[in-house]
Amino acid sequence: MSQITATPAQSPDAVNHSSPLQFVGRVxxxxxxxxxxxxxxxxxxxxxxxxxxxxxxxxxxxxFFVPTLESFREVFARSNYFAFAWNSVLISAGVTIVCLILAVPAAYAMAFFPNKRTQGILLWMLSTKMMPSVGVLVPIYLLWKNSGLLDTVSGLVIVYTLINLPIAVWMAYTYFNEIPKDILEAGRMDGAATWQEIVYLLMPMAVPGLASTALLLIILSWNEAFWSINLSSSNAAPLTVFIASYSSPEGLFWAKLSAASLLAVAPVLIVGWLSQKQLVRGLTFGAVK
Structure with missing residues (x-):
């Protein structure tokens, strides 16, 4: 006959003591x-x-209030919102494209052909982000003024690229570092040129990471306010300047300022919300083995 072994029951005191802790740990x-x-x-x-x-x-x-579109009507009547928005689109797209064109080859060289100075170069590039922007405002302003880049889209694209390029290189380097080097070596043995390795072998495997890098560059460029306010006035002014225009010596017009801010952040909020899965996937690329 089979034997049945009874499991000793847990004491009520143990249950009572562990249940609250488990509940707190879950909640x-x-x-x-x-x-x-x-x-x-x-x-x-x-x-x-x-x-x-x-x-x-x-x-x-x-x-609790009766909503009204009065502030939006005044904002559209006072300013050409779509001109500011178009400048933001041009600047963000330009910065993203230029940063990726420069960052991918640099990250490729650092990830697949490292030397003893690679880590030092990466740290130096990231350390430039710690420098306060106001510390270099005057020389850059004078350079841009003398070069005819003041209040131009290309001038803002150059500045934003200089600001965001270290982040783009670091992120691309992180993604490339997780890709097996054997794949590129196999392509090299088959006679693939360097540009073919990058375009046909490396890029398809790093699409999630590069997509998240592009999204982050778009968000950073769209939200940059310091340089746009100081280096543009009308022709190349993006939406950050559009928002700042509602701050005047007479005071802050909170309703109009909020309406302008909502119009400015709505596009990037929608893009970020729709692409959040891709962004999270790219930012965690290589984090879990």
Whole structure:
């Protein structure tokens, strides 16, 4: 006959002591995640509802009001929104294309032909991001003025490229470093040239990483305010200048400022929301073995 072995029952005290801890362990991470998400999203939420208020209502901290499009009508009547938006598109697209064209070969050389100075060069490139922009504003302003690049799209593209290129190189280097070198060596043995290795072998395998790099470059270029405000006025002014125009010596017009800000951030928010899976996939590329 088969024997049945009884499992000793767990004491009620042990159950009572472990259950609250297990419950807290399950609930706490989710609670903290929601708390952080609300804290990050609240400014955008408040900006959005303020955009649908009148100037008088904008000074009243309440979410219960009769929405109006008055601020949007005044914003469109005062400024050519689409001209600013088009400049932002041109600048963001130009910076993204130029950065990728320069970053991919540089990252390829560092990842597949490293030397003892590779890490030092990467750290030096990233260290330039720590330099305050205001420290080089005057020389760059004078250079751009004397070169005819002031208030031009190409002038802003050059500056934004200099700012964002270290990030693009570092991200591309990280992605390329995770790709097996044997694949490129096999292509080299088959007679592939360097550009063929990059275009036909490397790029298809690094598409998620490069796509996330491109998205990040678009977001950074779209949101850059310091250089656009100081190096452009009308012809090449992007949406960040459009927002700043609603700050005047007379004070801040909160409803109009919120409406202008909502119009400025809406395109990049939509792009970021639609491509969030691709962005997360690219940013975590190679993180999990």
């Amino acid at each position: 706490l991470p989710g609670f903290l995640a929601w708390l952080i998400a609300i804290a990050l999203f609240f400014p955008i939420f408040w900006m959005a509802i303020t955009a649908f208020k009148t100037e008088q209502q904008a000074y009243i901290p309440t979410i």
